[in-house]
Amino acid sequence: MNQRFDYGEAFxxxxxxxxxxxxxRLRRARVAIAGMGGVGGAHLLTLTRLGIGAFCLSDFDVFELHNMNRQAGARMDTLGRPKLEVMAEAGLNINPELELRRYPEGVDATNVDAFLDGVDVYVDGLDFFAFEARRTLFNACRERGIPAVTAAPLGMGSAVLTFIPDGMAFDDYFQFREGLSTDELSLRFMMGLAPAMLQMGYLADPAQVDLAAQKGPSTPMACELCAGMAGTEVLKLILGRGRVVAAPRGLHFDAYRGRLAHTWRPGGNRNPLQRLLLAVARRRLAAAARSG
Structure with missing residues:
Protein backbone atom coordinates (compact mmCIF):
# COMPACT_ATOMS: atom_id res chain seq x y z
CA MET A 1 0.00 0.00 0.00
CA ASN A 2 1.39 3.39 -1.02
CA GLN A 3 -0.39 5.90 1.22
CA ARG A 4 0.51 9.57 1.36
CA PHE A 5 1.77 10.75 4.74
CA ASP A 6 -0.37 13.25 6.62
CA TYR A 7 0.99 14.61 9.93
CA GLY A 8 -2.43 15.48 11.36
CA GLU A 9 -3.85 12.03 10.71
CA ALA A 10 -0.68 10.21 11.80
CA PHE A 11 -0.70 11.75 15.28
CA ARG A 25 3.98 23.25 19.13
CA LEU A 26 5.48 19.75 19.35
CA ARG A 27 5.69 19.69 15.56
CA ARG A 28 7.77 22.88 15.62
CA ALA A 29 10.04 21.68 18.44
CA ARG A 30 13.60 20.39 18.10
CA VAL A 31 15.04 17.80 20.49
CA ALA A 32 18.71 16.78 20.62
CA ILE A 33 19.61 13.19 21.49
CA ALA A 34 23.22 12.05 21.86
CA GLY A 35 23.49 8.27 21.55
CA MET A 36 21.24 5.98 19.48
CA GLY A 37 21.64 2.79 21.50
CA GLY A 38 19.42 1.28 24.20
CA VAL A 39 17.84 4.41 25.62
CA GLY A 40 18.70 6.88 22.85
CA GLY A 41 17.05 4.83 20.12
CA ALA A 42 13.94 4.32 22.26
CA HIS A 43 13.85 8.08 22.99
CA LEU A 44 13.92 8.87 19.28
CA LEU A 45 11.07 6.50 18.42
CA THR A 46 8.91 7.63 21.34
CA LEU A 47 9.40 11.33 20.66
CA THR A 48 8.86 10.86 16.93
CA ARG A 49 5.55 9.14 17.67
CA LEU A 50 4.70 12.02 20.00
CA GLY A 51 4.97 14.27 16.96
CA ILE A 52 8.26 16.10 17.60
CA GLY A 53 9.19 17.56 14.22
CA ALA A 54 12.97 18.01 14.34
CA PHE A 55 15.96 16.31 15.94
CA CYS A 56 19.71 16.63 16.29
CA LEU A 57 21.11 13.11 16.55
CA SER A 58 24.58 11.74 17.19
CA ASP A 59 26.28 8.36 17.44
CA PHE A 60 29.56 6.95 16.06
CA ASP A 61 28.93 3.27 16.91
CA VAL A 62 27.56 0.30 14.94
CA PHE A 63 25.09 -2.37 15.99
CA GLU A 64 26.59 -5.59 17.34
CA LEU A 65 25.08 -8.89 18.45
CA HIS A 66 25.36 -8.05 22.16
CA ASN A 67 23.04 -5.05 21.59
CA MET A 68 20.15 -7.38 20.70
CA ASN A 69 18.68 -7.64 24.20
CA ARG A 70 17.79 -3.96 24.59
CA GLN A 71 18.48 -1.67 21.62
CA ALA A 72 15.54 -0.72 19.40
CA GLY A 73 17.58 -0.73 16.19
CA ALA A 74 19.44 -4.00 16.80
CA ARG A 75 18.26 -6.69 14.36
CA MET A 76 20.01 -9.33 12.31
CA ASP A 77 19.72 -7.15 9.22
CA THR A 78 21.29 -4.12 10.96
CA LEU A 79 24.37 -5.79 12.49
CA GLY A 80 27.47 -3.85 11.48
CA ARG A 81 25.48 -0.83 10.33
CA PRO A 82 25.85 2.61 11.98
CA LYS A 83 23.33 3.11 14.77
CA LEU A 84 22.72 6.70 13.68
CA GLU A 85 21.89 5.65 10.12
CA VAL A 86 19.55 2.84 11.22
CA MET A 87 17.66 4.94 13.75
CA ALA A 88 17.36 7.93 11.40
CA GLU A 89 15.72 5.58 8.89
CA ALA A 90 13.38 4.28 11.61
CA GLY A 91 12.35 7.81 12.57
CA LEU A 92 11.76 8.81 8.95
CA ASN A 93 9.66 5.69 8.40
CA ILE A 94 7.34 6.96 11.15
CA ASN A 95 7.37 10.60 10.03
CA PRO A 96 8.92 11.22 6.58
CA GLU A 97 8.72 14.97 7.26
CA LEU A 98 11.23 14.84 10.13
CA GLU A 99 13.97 17.46 9.94
CA LEU A 100 17.18 15.73 11.04
CA ARG A 101 20.67 17.01 11.70
CA ARG A 102 23.09 14.12 12.04
CA TYR A 103 26.46 13.95 13.79
CA PRO A 104 28.07 10.58 12.93
CA GLU A 105 31.32 11.62 14.63
CA GLY A 106 29.60 12.04 18.02
CA VAL A 107 29.55 15.24 20.07
CA ASP A 108 32.47 16.97 21.76
CA ALA A 109 33.67 20.49 22.46
CA THR A 110 34.35 21.11 18.76
CA ASN A 111 30.78 20.64 17.55
CA VAL A 112 28.55 21.00 20.62
CA ASP A 113 27.51 24.53 19.55
CA ALA A 114 26.19 23.26 16.24
CA PHE A 115 24.59 20.22 17.86
CA LEU A 116 22.59 22.35 20.31
CA ASP A 117 21.73 25.18 17.92
CA GLY A 118 17.97 25.85 18.00
CA VAL A 119 17.32 22.97 20.42
CA ASP A 120 14.40 23.13 22.88
CA VAL A 121 15.35 20.13 25.05
CA TYR A 122 18.36 17.80 25.23
CA VAL A 123 17.79 14.11 26.07
CA ASP A 124 20.75 12.00 27.17
CA GLY A 125 21.21 8.69 25.36
CA LEU A 126 24.96 8.32 25.86
CA ASP A 127 26.62 5.15 27.08
CA PHE A 128 26.80 5.05 30.88
CA PHE A 129 30.60 5.46 30.86
CA ALA A 130 30.73 8.41 28.38
CA PHE A 131 31.48 10.87 31.17
CA GLU A 132 33.51 13.45 29.22
CA ALA A 133 30.91 13.80 26.47
CA ARG A 134 28.10 13.88 29.01
CA ARG A 135 29.72 16.67 31.02
CA THR A 136 30.37 18.64 27.84
CA LEU A 137 26.74 18.38 26.78
CA PHE A 138 25.08 19.08 30.12
CA ASN A 139 27.34 22.03 30.85
CA ALA A 140 26.76 23.42 27.35
CA CYS A 141 23.00 23.07 27.81
CA ARG A 142 23.16 25.07 31.01
CA GLU A 143 25.17 27.83 29.34
CA ARG A 144 22.56 28.05 26.57
CA GLY A 145 19.48 27.84 28.79
CA ILE A 146 18.43 24.42 27.45
CA PRO A 147 16.79 21.92 29.84
CA ALA A 148 18.44 18.49 29.82
CA VAL A 149 16.93 15.14 30.76
CA THR A 150 18.72 11.91 31.62
CA ALA A 151 16.98 8.58 32.24
CA ALA A 152 19.01 5.64 33.50
CA PRO A 153 17.92 2.05 32.72
CA LEU A 154 18.43 0.26 36.03
CA GLY A 155 17.35 -3.34 36.47
CA MET A 156 13.74 -3.35 35.30
CA GLY A 157 13.11 0.32 35.95
CA SER A 158 14.17 3.85 35.19
CA ALA A 159 15.62 6.72 37.23
CA VAL A 160 15.04 10.18 35.75
CA LEU A 161 16.81 13.44 36.52
CA THR A 162 16.07 16.74 34.80
CA PHE A 163 18.44 19.70 34.87
CA ILE A 164 16.85 23.07 34.21
CA PRO A 165 18.80 26.28 33.45
CA ASP A 166 17.99 28.02 36.75
CA GLY A 167 18.29 24.88 38.87
CA MET A 168 21.18 22.80 40.15
CA ALA A 169 24.03 22.22 37.67
CA PHE A 170 25.02 18.75 36.47
CA ASP A 171 28.60 18.88 37.82
CA ASP A 172 27.42 20.33 41.14
CA TYR A 173 24.86 17.58 41.61
CA PHE A 174 27.15 14.67 40.73
CA GLN A 175 30.29 16.34 42.11
CA PHE A 176 32.18 15.68 38.90
CA ARG A 177 35.55 17.31 38.35
CA GLU A 178 38.74 16.72 36.41
CA GLY A 179 41.09 14.02 37.65
CA LEU A 180 38.56 11.53 39.02
CA SER A 181 39.04 7.90 38.04
CA THR A 182 36.50 6.08 35.88
CA ASP A 183 35.50 3.95 38.88
CA GLU A 184 34.87 7.04 41.00
CA LEU A 185 32.91 8.77 38.22
CA SER A 186 30.86 5.60 37.76
CA LEU A 187 30.01 5.42 41.46
CA ARG A 188 29.10 9.09 41.67
CA PHE A 189 26.95 8.89 38.57
CA MET A 190 25.14 5.72 39.66
CA MET A 191 24.47 6.89 43.22
CA GLY A 192 23.41 10.33 42.05
CA LEU A 193 21.03 8.95 39.44
CA ALA A 194 19.34 6.51 41.77
CA PRO A 195 19.73 7.34 45.46
CA ALA A 196 16.87 4.95 46.29
CA MET A 197 18.74 2.04 44.59
CA LEU A 198 15.46 0.17 44.06
CA GLN A 199 17.06 -2.26 41.62
CA MET A 200 19.74 -3.69 43.89
CA GLY A 201 17.45 -5.98 45.88
CA TYR A 202 16.92 -8.39 42.98
CA LEU A 203 20.34 -8.37 41.26
CA ALA A 204 20.74 -12.11 40.65
CA ASP A 205 24.45 -12.20 39.79
CA PRO A 206 26.59 -9.31 41.12
CA ALA A 207 29.61 -10.70 39.26
CA GLN A 208 28.07 -9.40 36.02
CA VAL A 209 28.66 -5.81 37.21
CA ASP A 210 32.25 -4.95 36.24
CA LEU A 211 33.02 -1.23 36.35
CA ALA A 212 36.65 -1.77 35.39
CA ALA A 213 35.56 -3.47 32.14
CA GLN A 214 32.77 -0.89 31.70
CA LYS A 215 30.19 -3.68 31.65
CA GLY A 216 26.86 -4.23 33.37
CA PRO A 217 23.60 -6.15 32.88
CA SER A 218 20.59 -4.59 31.14
CA THR A 219 16.97 -5.32 30.23
CA PRO A 220 14.69 -4.17 27.39
CA MET A 221 11.99 -3.20 29.89
CA ALA A 222 14.26 -0.62 31.50
CA CYS A 223 15.02 1.05 28.15
CA GLU A 224 11.34 1.30 27.25
CA LEU A 225 10.47 2.71 30.68
CA CYS A 226 13.25 5.29 30.25
CA ALA A 227 11.72 6.43 26.97
CA GLY A 228 8.27 6.77 28.51
CA MET A 229 9.43 8.68 31.56
CA ALA A 230 11.87 10.95 29.72
CA GLY A 231 9.37 11.53 26.93
CA THR A 232 6.83 12.75 29.46
CA GLU A 233 9.34 15.24 30.88
CA VAL A 234 10.11 16.47 27.35
CA LEU A 235 6.40 17.01 26.70
CA LYS A 236 6.03 19.03 29.91
CA LEU A 237 9.11 21.12 29.17
CA ILE A 238 8.08 21.95 25.60
CA LEU A 239 4.42 22.61 26.36
CA GLY A 240 5.14 24.44 29.61
CA ARG A 241 2.59 22.57 31.67
CA GLY A 242 2.82 19.93 34.33
CA ARG A 243 5.30 19.80 37.20
CA VAL A 244 8.87 19.15 36.12
CA VAL A 245 10.84 17.32 38.81
CA ALA A 246 14.26 18.97 38.60
CA ALA A 247 17.55 18.10 40.32
CA PRO A 248 18.24 17.73 43.19
CA ARG A 249 14.86 15.97 43.04
CA GLY A 250 14.37 12.89 40.91
CA LEU A 251 12.05 9.98 40.11
CA HIS A 252 12.88 6.28 40.19
CA PHE A 253 10.26 3.73 39.11
CA ASP A 254 10.99 0.02 39.36
CA ALA A 255 8.50 -2.26 37.62
CA TYR A 256 9.90 -5.46 39.15
CA ARG A 257 9.29 -4.21 42.67
CA GLY A 258 6.25 -2.12 41.74
CA ARG A 259 7.69 0.89 43.52
CA LEU A 260 8.04 4.58 42.76
CA ALA A 261 10.57 6.62 44.73
CA HIS A 262 10.58 10.41 44.81
CA THR A 263 14.21 11.21 45.63
CA TRP A 264 15.57 14.46 47.07
CA ARG A 265 19.25 15.00 47.69
CA PRO A 266 19.99 18.65 48.56
CA GLY A 267 23.58 19.23 47.56
CA GLY A 268 23.55 16.17 45.32
CA ASN A 269 26.46 13.89 46.10
CA ARG A 270 27.65 16.38 48.75
CA ASN A 271 24.61 15.40 50.81
CA PRO A 272 25.70 13.58 54.00
CA LEU A 273 23.58 10.54 53.18
CA GLN A 274 25.03 10.38 49.68
CA ARG A 275 28.56 10.65 51.05
CA LEU A 276 27.84 7.70 53.34
CA LEU A 277 26.40 5.63 50.49
CA LEU A 278 29.39 6.43 48.30
CA ALA A 279 31.80 5.40 51.05
CA VAL A 280 30.02 2.05 51.39
CA ALA A 281 30.06 1.57 47.61
CA ARG A 282 33.79 2.30 47.45
CA ARG A 283 34.49 -0.30 50.13
CA ARG A 284 32.43 -2.90 48.30
CA LEU A 285 34.18 -2.10 45.02
CA ALA A 286 37.60 -2.43 46.67
CA ALA A 287 36.61 -5.74 48.30
CA ALA A 288 35.37 -7.09 44.96
CA ALA A 289 38.64 -6.09 43.31
CA ARG A 290 40.66 -7.88 46.00
CA SER A 291 38.59 -11.05 45.76
CA GLY A 292 38.82 -11.00 41.94
Missing part, protein backbone atom coordinates in the same frame (compact mmCIF):
# COMPACT_ATOMS: atom_id res chain seq x y z
CA UNK A 12 -4.38 12.49 15.85
CA UNK A 13 -4.76 9.79 18.52
CA UNK A 14 -2.63 11.85 20.91
CA UNK A 15 -5.25 14.62 20.84
CA UNK A 16 -7.29 14.66 24.01
CA UNK A 17 -4.21 14.34 26.16
CA UNK A 18 -2.91 17.42 24.37
CA UNK A 19 -4.70 20.11 22.36
CA UNK A 20 -4.32 20.71 18.61
CA UNK A 21 -2.39 23.88 19.44
CA UNK A 22 -0.01 21.89 21.63
CA UNK A 23 0.44 19.28 18.91
CA UNK A 24 1.44 22.09 16.55
Missing amino acids: QRTLGWITPEEQA
Whole structure:
Protein backbone atom coordinates (compact mmCIF):
# COMPACT_ATOMS: atom_id res chain seq x y z
CA MET A 1 0.00 0.00 0.00
CA ASN A 2 1.39 3.39 -1.02
CA GLN A 3 -0.39 5.90 1.22
CA ARG A 4 0.51 9.57 1.36
CA PHE A 5 1.77 10.75 4.74
CA ASP A 6 -0.37 13.25 6.62
CA TYR A 7 0.99 14.61 9.93
CA GLY A 8 -2.43 15.48 11.36
CA GLU A 9 -3.85 12.03 10.71
CA ALA A 10 -0.68 10.21 11.80
CA PHE A 11 -0.70 11.75 15.28
CA GLN A 12 -4.38 12.49 15.85
CA ARG A 13 -4.76 9.79 18.52
CA THR A 14 -2.63 11.85 20.91
CA LEU A 15 -5.25 14.62 20.84
CA GLY A 16 -7.29 14.66 24.01
CA TRP A 17 -4.21 14.34 26.16
CA ILE A 18 -2.91 17.42 24.37
CA THR A 19 -4.70 20.11 22.36
CA PRO A 20 -4.32 20.71 18.61
CA GLU A 21 -2.39 23.88 19.44
CA GLU A 22 -0.01 21.89 21.63
CA GLN A 23 0.44 19.28 18.91
CA ALA A 24 1.44 22.09 16.55
CA ARG A 25 3.98 23.25 19.13
CA LEU A 26 5.48 19.75 19.35
CA ARG A 27 5.69 19.69 15.56
CA ARG A 28 7.77 22.88 15.62
CA ALA A 29 10.04 21.68 18.44
CA ARG A 30 13.60 20.39 18.10
CA VAL A 31 15.04 17.80 20.49
CA ALA A 32 18.71 16.78 20.62
CA ILE A 33 19.61 13.19 21.49
CA ALA A 34 23.22 12.05 21.86
CA GLY A 35 23.49 8.27 21.55
CA MET A 36 21.24 5.98 19.48
CA GLY A 37 21.64 2.79 21.50
CA GLY A 38 19.42 1.28 24.20
CA VAL A 39 17.84 4.41 25.62
CA GLY A 40 18.70 6.88 22.85
CA GLY A 41 17.05 4.83 20.12
CA ALA A 42 13.94 4.32 22.26
CA HIS A 43 13.85 8.08 22.99
CA LEU A 44 13.92 8.87 19.28
CA LEU A 45 11.07 6.50 18.42
CA THR A 46 8.91 7.63 21.34
CA LEU A 47 9.40 11.33 20.66
CA THR A 48 8.86 10.86 16.93
CA ARG A 49 5.55 9.14 17.67
CA LEU A 50 4.70 12.02 20.00
CA GLY A 51 4.97 14.27 16.96
CA ILE A 52 8.26 16.10 17.60
CA GLY A 53 9.19 17.56 14.22
CA ALA A 54 12.97 18.01 14.34
CA PHE A 55 15.96 16.31 15.94
CA CYS A 56 19.71 16.63 16.29
CA LEU A 57 21.11 13.11 16.55
CA SER A 58 24.58 11.74 17.19
CA ASP A 59 26.28 8.36 17.44
CA PHE A 60 29.56 6.95 16.06
CA ASP A 61 28.93 3.27 16.91
CA VAL A 62 27.56 0.30 14.94
CA PHE A 63 25.09 -2.37 15.99
CA GLU A 64 26.59 -5.59 17.34
CA LEU A 65 25.08 -8.89 18.45
CA HIS A 66 25.36 -8.05 22.16
CA ASN A 67 23.04 -5.05 21.59
CA MET A 68 20.15 -7.38 20.70
CA ASN A 69 18.68 -7.64 24.20
CA ARG A 70 17.79 -3.96 24.59
CA GLN A 71 18.48 -1.67 21.62
CA ALA A 72 15.54 -0.72 19.40
CA GLY A 73 17.58 -0.73 16.19
CA ALA A 74 19.44 -4.00 16.80
CA ARG A 75 18.26 -6.69 14.36
CA MET A 76 20.01 -9.33 12.31
CA ASP A 77 19.72 -7.15 9.22
CA THR A 78 21.29 -4.12 10.96
CA LEU A 79 24.37 -5.79 12.49
CA GLY A 80 27.47 -3.85 11.48
CA ARG A 81 25.48 -0.83 10.33
CA PRO A 82 25.85 2.61 11.98
CA LYS A 83 23.33 3.11 14.77
CA LEU A 84 22.72 6.70 13.68
CA GLU A 85 21.89 5.65 10.12
CA VAL A 86 19.55 2.84 11.22
CA MET A 87 17.66 4.94 13.75
CA ALA A 88 17.36 7.93 11.40
CA GLU A 89 15.72 5.58 8.89
CA ALA A 90 13.38 4.28 11.61
CA GLY A 91 12.35 7.81 12.57
CA LEU A 92 11.76 8.81 8.95
CA ASN A 93 9.66 5.69 8.40
CA ILE A 94 7.34 6.96 11.15
CA ASN A 95 7.37 10.60 10.03
CA PRO A 96 8.92 11.22 6.58
CA GLU A 97 8.72 14.97 7.26
CA LEU A 98 11.23 14.84 10.13
CA GLU A 99 13.97 17.46 9.94
CA LEU A 100 17.18 15.73 11.04
CA ARG A 101 20.67 17.01 11.70
CA ARG A 102 23.09 14.12 12.04
CA TYR A 103 26.46 13.95 13.79
CA PRO A 104 28.07 10.58 12.93
CA GLU A 105 31.32 11.62 14.63
CA GLY A 106 29.60 12.04 18.02
CA VAL A 107 29.55 15.24 20.07
CA ASP A 108 32.47 16.97 21.76
CA ALA A 109 33.67 20.49 22.46
CA THR A 110 34.35 21.11 18.76
CA ASN A 111 30.78 20.64 17.55
CA VAL A 112 28.55 21.00 20.62
CA ASP A 113 27.51 24.53 19.55
CA ALA A 114 26.19 23.26 16.24
CA PHE A 115 24.59 20.22 17.86
CA LEU A 116 22.59 22.35 20.31
CA ASP A 117 21.73 25.18 17.92
CA GLY A 118 17.97 25.85 18.00
CA VAL A 119 17.32 22.97 20.42
CA ASP A 120 14.40 23.13 22.88
CA VAL A 121 15.35 20.13 25.05
CA TYR A 122 18.36 17.80 25.23
CA VAL A 123 17.79 14.11 26.07
CA ASP A 124 20.75 12.00 27.17
CA GLY A 125 21.21 8.69 25.36
CA LEU A 126 24.96 8.32 25.86
CA ASP A 127 26.62 5.15 27.08
CA PHE A 128 26.80 5.05 30.88
CA PHE A 129 30.60 5.46 30.86
CA ALA A 130 30.73 8.41 28.38
CA PHE A 131 31.48 10.87 31.17
CA GLU A 132 33.51 13.45 29.22
CA ALA A 133 30.91 13.80 26.47
CA ARG A 134 28.10 13.88 29.01
CA ARG A 135 29.72 16.67 31.02
CA THR A 136 30.37 18.64 27.84
CA LEU A 137 26.74 18.38 26.78
CA PHE A 138 25.08 19.08 30.12
CA ASN A 139 27.34 22.03 30.85
CA ALA A 140 26.76 23.42 27.35
CA CYS A 141 23.00 23.07 27.81
CA ARG A 142 23.16 25.07 31.01
CA GLU A 143 25.17 27.83 29.34
CA ARG A 144 22.56 28.05 26.57
CA GLY A 145 19.48 27.84 28.79
CA ILE A 146 18.43 24.42 27.45
CA PRO A 147 16.79 21.92 29.84
CA ALA A 148 18.44 18.49 29.82
CA VAL A 149 16.93 15.14 30.76
CA THR A 150 18.72 11.91 31.62
CA ALA A 151 16.98 8.58 32.24
CA ALA A 152 19.01 5.64 33.50
CA PRO A 153 17.92 2.05 32.72
CA LEU A 154 18.43 0.26 36.03
CA GLY A 155 17.35 -3.34 36.47
CA MET A 156 13.74 -3.35 35.30
CA GLY A 157 13.11 0.32 35.95
CA SER A 158 14.17 3.85 35.19
CA ALA A 159 15.62 6.72 37.23
CA VAL A 160 15.04 10.18 35.75
CA LEU A 161 16.81 13.44 36.52
CA THR A 162 16.07 16.74 34.80
CA PHE A 163 18.44 19.70 34.87
CA ILE A 164 16.85 23.07 34.21
CA PRO A 165 18.80 26.28 33.45
CA ASP A 166 17.99 28.02 36.75
CA GLY A 167 18.29 24.88 38.87
CA MET A 168 21.18 22.80 40.15
CA ALA A 169 24.03 22.22 37.67
CA PHE A 170 25.02 18.75 36.47
CA ASP A 171 28.60 18.88 37.82
CA ASP A 172 27.42 20.33 41.14
CA TYR A 173 24.86 17.58 41.61
CA PHE A 174 27.15 14.67 40.73
CA GLN A 175 30.29 16.34 42.11
CA PHE A 176 32.18 15.68 38.90
CA ARG A 177 35.55 17.31 38.35
CA GLU A 178 38.74 16.72 36.41
CA GLY A 179 41.09 14.02 37.65
CA LEU A 180 38.56 11.53 39.02
CA SER A 181 39.04 7.90 38.04
CA THR A 182 36.50 6.08 35.88
CA ASP A 183 35.50 3.95 38.88
CA GLU A 184 34.87 7.04 41.00
CA LEU A 185 32.91 8.77 38.22
CA SER A 186 30.86 5.60 37.76
CA LEU A 187 30.01 5.42 41.46
CA ARG A 188 29.10 9.09 41.67
CA PHE A 189 26.95 8.89 38.57
CA MET A 190 25.14 5.72 39.66
CA MET A 191 24.47 6.89 43.22
CA GLY A 192 23.41 10.33 42.05
CA LEU A 193 21.03 8.95 39.44
CA ALA A 194 19.34 6.51 41.77
CA PRO A 195 19.73 7.34 45.46
CA ALA A 196 16.87 4.95 46.29
CA MET A 197 18.74 2.04 44.59
CA LEU A 198 15.46 0.17 44.06
CA GLN A 199 17.06 -2.26 41.62
CA MET A 200 19.74 -3.69 43.89
CA GLY A 201 17.45 -5.98 45.88
CA TYR A 202 16.92 -8.39 42.98
CA LEU A 203 20.34 -8.37 41.26
CA ALA A 204 20.74 -12.11 40.65
CA ASP A 205 24.45 -12.20 39.79
CA PRO A 206 26.59 -9.31 41.12
CA ALA A 207 29.61 -10.70 39.26
CA GLN A 208 28.07 -9.40 36.02
CA VAL A 209 28.66 -5.81 37.21
CA ASP A 210 32.25 -4.95 36.24
CA LEU A 211 33.02 -1.23 36.35
CA ALA A 212 36.65 -1.77 35.39
CA ALA A 213 35.56 -3.47 32.14
CA GLN A 214 32.77 -0.89 31.70
CA LYS A 215 30.19 -3.68 31.65
CA GLY A 216 26.86 -4.23 33.37
CA PRO A 217 23.60 -6.15 32.88
CA SER A 218 20.59 -4.59 31.14
CA THR A 219 16.97 -5.32 30.23
CA PRO A 220 14.69 -4.17 27.39
CA MET A 221 11.99 -3.20 29.89
CA ALA A 222 14.26 -0.62 31.50
CA CYS A 223 15.02 1.05 28.15
CA GLU A 224 11.34 1.30 27.25
CA LEU A 225 10.47 2.71 30.68
CA CYS A 226 13.25 5.29 30.25
CA ALA A 227 11.72 6.43 26.97
CA GLY A 228 8.27 6.77 28.51
CA MET A 229 9.43 8.68 31.56
CA ALA A 230 11.87 10.95 29.72
CA GLY A 231 9.37 11.53 26.93
CA THR A 232 6.83 12.75 29.46
CA GLU A 233 9.34 15.24 30.88
CA VAL A 234 10.11 16.47 27.35
CA LEU A 235 6.40 17.01 26.70
CA LYS A 236 6.03 19.03 29.91
CA LEU A 237 9.11 21.12 29.17
CA ILE A 238 8.08 21.95 25.60
CA LEU A 239 4.42 22.61 26.36
CA GLY A 240 5.14 24.44 29.61
CA ARG A 241 2.59 22.57 31.67
CA GLY A 242 2.82 19.93 34.33
CA ARG A 243 5.30 19.80 37.20
CA VAL A 244 8.87 19.15 36.12
CA VAL A 245 10.84 17.32 38.81
CA ALA A 246 14.26 18.97 38.60
CA ALA A 247 17.55 18.10 40.32
CA PRO A 248 18.24 17.73 43.19
CA ARG A 249 14.86 15.97 43.04
CA GLY A 250 14.37 12.89 40.91
CA LEU A 251 12.05 9.98 40.11
CA HIS A 252 12.88 6.28 40.19
CA PHE A 253 10.26 3.73 39.11
CA ASP A 254 10.99 0.02 39.36
CA ALA A 255 8.50 -2.26 37.62
CA TYR A 256 9.90 -5.46 39.15
CA ARG A 257 9.29 -4.21 42.67
CA GLY A 258 6.25 -2.12 41.74
CA ARG A 259 7.69 0.89 43.52
CA LEU A 260 8.04 4.58 42.76
CA ALA A 261 10.57 6.62 44.73
CA HIS A 262 10.58 10.41 44.81
CA THR A 263 14.21 11.21 45.63
CA TRP A 264 15.57 14.46 47.07
CA ARG A 265 19.25 15.00 47.69
CA PRO A 266 19.99 18.65 48.56
CA GLY A 267 23.58 19.23 47.56
CA GLY A 268 23.55 16.17 45.32
CA ASN A 269 26.46 13.89 46.10
CA ARG A 270 27.65 16.38 48.75
CA ASN A 271 24.61 15.40 50.81
CA PRO A 272 25.70 13.58 54.00
CA LEU A 273 23.58 10.54 53.18
CA GLN A 274 25.03 10.38 49.68
CA ARG A 275 28.56 10.65 51.05
CA LEU A 276 27.84 7.70 53.34
CA LEU A 277 26.40 5.63 50.49
CA LEU A 278 29.39 6.43 48.30
CA ALA A 279 31.80 5.40 51.05
CA VAL A 280 30.02 2.05 51.39
CA ALA A 281 30.06 1.57 47.61
CA ARG A 282 33.79 2.30 47.45
CA ARG A 283 34.49 -0.30 50.13
CA ARG A 284 32.43 -2.90 48.30
CA LEU A 285 34.18 -2.10 45.02
CA ALA A 286 37.60 -2.43 46.67
CA ALA A 287 36.61 -5.74 48.30
CA ALA A 288 35.37 -7.09 44.96
CA ALA A 289 38.64 -6.09 43.31
CA ARG A 290 40.66 -7.88 46.00
CA SER A 291 38.59 -11.05 45.76
CA GLY A 292 38.82 -11.00 41.94
